[in-house]
Amino acid sequence: MSVDTRALDQAGPPGRRARLRVSTVFWRRPWLKALSLLTPPVAAFAIVYVGALAVLLISSFWGVDAFTGKLVRHWTLDNFRQIFSFSDPTYLRIAGRTIGIAAAVTITDALLAFPLGYFMARVASPRVRGALFVGVVLPLWSSYLVRIYAWQTILSGGGVLNWSLHGIGLPSAHLAYTNWAMWIVFSYIWLPFMVYPVYASLERIPESYVEASSDLGARGWRTLRSVTLPLALPGVIAGSIFTFSLTLGDYITPLLVGGTGSSFIGNVVYENIGINANVPFAAALASIPVMVMAVYLVVARRLGAFDAL
Amino acid sequence: MTTSRARIALGIWTALVFFFLWAPLVLIGIYAFNKSNVQSWPLPGWTTHWFRVAWSDPDVRSSLWLSFKVGLLATGTALVLGSMAAFAIHRFRFFGRESISFLLILPIALPGIITGMALNSFYVFAGLGFSIWTIVIGHATFCVVVVYNNVIARLRRTSPSLYEASMDLGADGWQTFRFVTWPVLSTALVAGGLLAFALSFDEVIVTTFTAGAQSTLPIFILDNLRQGQQLPVVNVVALAVILLTIVPVVIAQRLTRESGILRTE
Numbered sequence: 001m002s003v004d005t006r007a008l009d010q011a012g013p014p015g016r017r018a019r020l021r022v023s024t025v026f027w028r029r030p031w032l033k034a035l036s037l038l039t040p041p042v043a044a045f046a047i048v049y050v051g052a053l054a055v056l057l058i059s060s061f062w063g064v065d066a067f068t069g070k071l072v073r074h075w076t077l078d079n080f081r082q083i084f085s086f087s088d089p090t091y092l093r094i095a096g097r098t099i100g101i102a103a104a105v106t107i108t109d110a111l112l113a114f115p116l117g118y119f120m121a122r123v124a125s126p127r128v129r130g131a132l133f134v135g136v137v138l139p140l141w142s143s144y145l146v147r148i149y150a151w152q153t154i155l156s157g158g159g160v161l162n163w164s165l166h167g168i169g170l171p172s173a174h175l176a177y178t179n180w181a182m183w184i185v186f187s188y189i190w191l192p193f194m195v196y197p198v199y200a201s202l203e204r205i206p207e208s209y210v211e212a213s214s215d216l217g218a219r220g221w222r223t224l225r226s227v228t229l230p231l232a233l234p235g236v237i238a239g240s241i242f243t244f245s246l247t248l249g250d251y252i253t254p255l256l257v258g259g260t261g262s263s264f265i266g267n268v269v270y271e272n273i274g275i276n277a278n279v280p281f282a283a284a285l286a287s288i289p290v291m292v293m294a295v296y297l298v299v300a301r302r303l304g305a306f307d308a309l
Numbered sequence: 310m311t312t313s314r315a316r317i318a319l320g321i322w323t324a325l326v327f328f329f330l331w332a333p334l335v336l337i338g339i340y341a342f343n344k345s346n347v348q349s350w351p352l353p354g355w356t357t358h359w360f361r362v363a364w365s366d367p368d369v370r371s372s373l374w375l376s377f378k379v380g381l382l383a384t385g386t387a388l389v390l391g392s393m394a395a396f397a398i399h400r401f402r403f404f405g406r407e408s409i410s411f412l413l414i415l416p417i418a419l420p421g422i423i424t425g426m427a428l429n430s431f432y433v434f435a436g437l438g439f440s441i442w443t444i445v446i447g448h449a450t451f452c453v454v455v456v457y458n459n460v461i462a463r464l465r466r467t468s469p470s471l472y473e474a475s476m477d478l479g480a481d482g483w484q485t486f487r488f489v490t491w492p493v494l495s496t497a498l499v500a501g502g503l504l505a506f507a508l509s510f511d512e513v514i515v516t517t518f519t520a521g522a523q524s525t526l527p528i529f530i531l532d533n534l535r536q537g538q539q540l541p542v543v544n545v546v547a548l549a550v551i552l553l554t555i556v557p558v559v560i561a562q563r564l565t566r567e568s569g570i571l572r573t574e
Binding site for chain 1: 312315316318319320322323326327329330331333334336337340347348349350351389390391393394396397400401403409412413415416418419420421422423424426427428429430431433434446450453481482483484507511513514517518527530531534535543547550551554555558559562
């Protein structure tokens with residue numbers, strides 16, 4: 001199709017004519033428009049972000065000179081050997097702690113979120129549902145640091161928790177600066193990430209399925225186990241991607257509420273970027289959460305979690 | 310089909326989880342008025358003294374100002390790059406289209422520490438000294454996706470016949486953009502921009518890797534929390550940060566009605 005632009009060119013003031021000529025150029029060559037729209041964002045990402053990730057990946061196979069502390073660019077597996085060493089399991093233990101707490105947090109959040117999502121999707125009126133929805137999402141957007149800090153004060157010796165425990169005649173709990181504190185704080189911080197996909201997947205289950213199940217003689221529990229839970233599973237897994245991945249990569253919570261000897265992979269990474277200045281080792285360590293997440297995402301995709309995101 | 314006993318149990322559970330979600334936030338609001346500089350409970354008395362102290366603290370002021378500038382610059386960058394990408398992905402079909410949207414989502418799908426240290430080693434590798442721009446680049450990387458999600462969701466809901474009609478009526482590309490595309494998109498852009506700002510204003514992990522010795526407001530809070538210093542000032546700043554991030558999010562939700570976790574449409 002061709003457009004006779006001569007007639008248009010003669011119309012209107014010069015500014016408009018120039019604009020028309022530009023629009024015509026883009027209209028006739030859609031690829032040019034696509035290219036000029038895509039180049040800035042893609043180039044920025046490719047250079048800064050993908051480039052940076054590539055540098056990181058490569059540097060995990062480099063070393064650091066023990067005396068000068070300078071980066072040595074020769075290929076070595078030493079970093080990985082040091083991490084996966086069974087004679088000195090320091091790093092394996094840290095990785096185990098990180099993954100273990102991430103798993104515990106994910107399970108806790110799933111247990112907390114499921115009944116809440118069920119209430120929002122099946123029991124609450126539309127008005128209440130809207131209010132609950134905002135009530136879940138807002139804490140997520142309010143400062144991450146402040147929410148950790150709030151728990152620091154709650155769990156501290158003279159904090160609200162012990163005051164409440166004394167109020168009902170129980171002894172003090174010494175939770176501050178322990179793995180338990182990290183478990184509570186992580187579960188708290190990432191909970192909204194679990195509620196949303198669980199709620200969305202529950203809301204999508206047609207009421208007729210539940211009715212059919214009860215028509216066939218199933219009681220409440222049976223319906224929950226055989227109909228609702230299997231259909232809501234992709235939502236739970238979608239939520240678990242967030243809770244698991246975010247816990248895996250965190251280092252601020254262990255820093256602020258974990259005790260001595262409660263380092264996460266992230267803490268060791270941070271120390272090696274800053275104080276110890278051993279970027280290759282940090283990069284090798286950081287590849288653990290990346291690999292774990294890669295496997296996790298493949299499994300999650302199999303289970304249909306991506307459709308529930 | 311839920312029995313009334315189950316409904317009551319679910320309602321109680323919901324109330325408890327909501328208490329769990331909100332009590333800590335309310336508590337921080339209360340601590341901002343704590344008379345003592347010891348963070349214990351119950352409070353010995355009330356004061357607004359710390360608000361004045363925080364407001365006149367030069368460190369608070371400079372880090373607030375830095376966070377503000379970074380937030381604006383990162384949001385601006387994200388608005389431009391995010392909406393360009395959304396336009397292209399929405400309008401055109403081409404090889405590698407799926408991988409571009411994946412690429413944009415990567416900075417929030419990967420743990421923040423990976424993004425942070427990748428950027429850090431990139432800066433060192435490229436010989437870039439830490440400046441406000443290194444922070445802005447870091448924040449813009451994960452803010453782009455928020456704008457992108459909002460804009461593309463709006464574009465998908467808009468009928469392409471609007472643009473065709475505009476062109477049939479003789480409008481050039483600029484006029485179509487000014488009188489059709491812009492009014493359709495403006496609230497989605499404002500919402501995406503507000504969310505991007507809230508995300509940037511609150512970010513710590515990537516910032517610790519890209520700021521060097523500079524201190525944004527979250528870094529100021531983090532440093533003081535680690536050393537247990539100036540906690541009364543931190544309380545006030547914490548309350549301010551909660552309000553400053555929640556307000557844009559509430560406005561963004563109003564503008565776009567429905568909401569997800571990172572997208573509002």
